[in-house]
Amino acid sequence: MNAVSRLSNRDRYARCIRASKMVSWDIERDVIGGRAFDTSEKYLPDGLSLTPNFFTLSESEKRFISQIQGRTYANVFGLVERFINAKVLEVSRDYWLGDQVALEALVRFSEEELKHQALFRRIDQMIGETLPAGYRFDVDPDAVASAVLGKSTWAVLALTLDIELFSQLHYRQSIAPDDQLSELFKNVFLYHWKEESQHAMLDELEWVRHDATMTDSDRDKAVDEFIELLGAIDGILQAQAAADARYFEANCGRAIDEAETQSVEANFLEAYRWQYIHSGVRHPHFGEVLDCLISEDQGMRIQAALATLQ
DSSP: OOHHHHHHHHHHHHHHHHHHHHHOOOIIIIIITTOOOOTTSBSSOHHHHOGGGOTTSOHHHHHHHHHHHHHHHHHHHHHHHHHHHHHHHHHHGGGTTSOHHHHHHHHHHHHHHHHHHHHHHHHHHHHHTTSOTTOOOOOOHHHHHHHHHTSOHHHHHHHHHHHHHHHHHHIIIIITTOTTBOHHHHHHHHHHHHHHHHHHHHHHHHHHHHHTTOOHHHHHHHHHHHHHHHHHHHHHHHHHHHHHHHHHHHHSSSOOOHHHHHHHHHHHHHHHHIIIIIHHHTOHHHHHHHHHHSOHHHHHHHHHHHHTOO
16 A cells, blocks of 8 residues: 555544544434334334335234334344444454554444444334334344354455445435434434444445455455355344244234235345345445455356345
């Protein structure tokens, strides 16, 4: 990396610090503000929940679907931020005795991710107080983080940028514009979005920096590991779609036959794959960064793998 690039990157780390200080917020004071969730409102917007595709359901049942998905949405973000934070702390080691501006930016990133985890635990509890008992999210965040962190740094940083970018896309394109959405739910993801914006910049810087240290064969293996991580996420989504469909069936207030149960589960899975896989890998900026780092053949391998997750 030449001197001009080092200065440019140092300025980007500094800008992330300034942004972090400017948007700093408190969970109870700024986000929740003494409010509670209201089951007369949607929690997740149609652009993410894909409730229009649940053709057999009434409007009130679709609203219930959005509430179930809203709870799962908070839980999934709490889950992925466990391994994101661990990886951020790990890569920050490279700056312990070096660039203190970059170190401060990554430490602030870590502190914010810890706050986000606390926020999503709080939101899960609050939504749980409004919905019937029996909801399950049986995924151990430490076990998932351990499995993810067993992959190469390149693969984990690729997945992290994917997540950081789709979280911004979800807020701007679906959550913020929906005037029928719970204002409290919108507020949660407004404040989350404010800090994820600089997290995406930092993750991109670290991914590109790490990529420059790799051999072609190491990168080729890392591409396969990124594909494996996407597959592992899909496994979690399949299990949660089945759990959420069972929860809906048990609490929707009417009998549902096997065919409709299968349709509801398939629609949950379609929505979850859109939320946590396809909306990220199709993000234009993610594609731009990825294409600069990989070969055409590696890109085709990724696309072939994604085509199986439809």
